[in-house]
Amino acid sequence: MTIKEAEEATKLPRSNIRFYEKEGLVVPQRDSSNGYREYSRSDVENIRRIAYLRTLGFSIEMIRELMKGKRSLSKEVKRQAKILDSQIADMESARKLCGAMLKEKEIHFHDLDVERYVTDLEEQWKENPNVLRTDCAGFLYLWGGTVVWSVLLVLSMAAAFFSYSYLPSEIPVQWSGGTVSATAGREAIFAYPAACVVIRFLLRPFLWRWLYTHTVYSDSLTNYITNFLCFAALSVEIFTLLFLGGAVRHFPIVLLTDIIILAVTFLIGRRRMHRTTVNSDCS
Known part of the structure; x- marks a missing residue:
């Protein structure tokens, strides 16, 4: 059947079906005469199953492993049920607190007396570990967020702007075995700050x-990775300037430095995420 017929059979929009194809969960055959996708009954059933499990909170990666038989669906459903029970309990507790707060005629942030609604603060924090753990880590606060990205962009732009008039007409843009393998006009120095903009707003x-389909830390991880990519662009830009000035000659130094920084910041973030929720860093 065609994509339109698959939409009608699954009751799902085309974008969902295409996404499952992109993830490799559904691989329809191609009509040799026109190249169009042909969805089998099996494809349609799999699309329904995938969408159904997604509504239950299963990640794309988990569904992939289930389809490959690497995990037991029964066991994973039991595990997911426990997770949902915990989430329901948390939401019911939060709903009761909201109800208590709504009994007031009007509430303002600066007048909020938390202990009026929560008698045991420590217990309240312990009952909400996931949210507070994420807040505590700020997942890799060293790199996440707009401020760090802005600093990297400004540094990259400043380096390009102030060095431009001193650059030769051709600058290296590619290295191989420690030697320059390709060059471009000196205007290419502005490609590095441009890359920071592209990474932030397009990539x-x-x-x-x-990441949203694979982890609960999609926002934090996205900030970390995009800012690190911008940092890598800045590193290459600085290396280019130092290379032209004769200060450094070997590009692997940049790669090694970036890898070390990536590993250290990642380990710091992971360590902070696994600390006890209530500690001096979160108080």
Whole structure:
């Protein structure tokens, strides 16, 4: 059947079906005469199953493993049921607190007396570990957010702007075995700050969408990765300027430095995420 017929059979929009194809969960055959996709009954059933499990909170990666037989659906459903029970309990508790607060005629942030609604603060924090753990880590606060990205962009733009008039007409843009393998006009120095803009506004949405299907930390991880990519662009820009000035000659130094910084910041973030929720860093 055609994509239109698959939409009608699954009751799903085309964008969902295409997304499952992109993730490799559904691989329809191609009509040799026109190249159009042909969805089998099996494809349609799989699309329904995938969408159904997604509504239950299963990640794309988990569904992939279930389809490959690497995990037991029964066991994963039991595990997901426990997760949902915990979430329901948390939401019911939060709903009761909201109800208590709504009994007031009007509430303002600066007048909010938390202990009026929560008698045991420590217990309240312990009952909401996931949210507070995420807040505590700010997942890799060293890199996440607009401020760090803005600093990287400004540094990259400043380096390009102030060095431009001193650059030769051709600058290296590619290295091989420690030697320059390709050059471009000196205007290429502005490609690095431009890359920061492209990474933030064009690449970031696609990266976030992919991470959203694989992890609960999609926002934090996206900020971390995009800012690190901008940092890598700045590193290459600085290396280019140092290379032209004769200060450094070997490009692997940049790669090694970036990898070390990536590993250290990642480990710091992971360590902070796994600390006890209530500690001195979160108080």
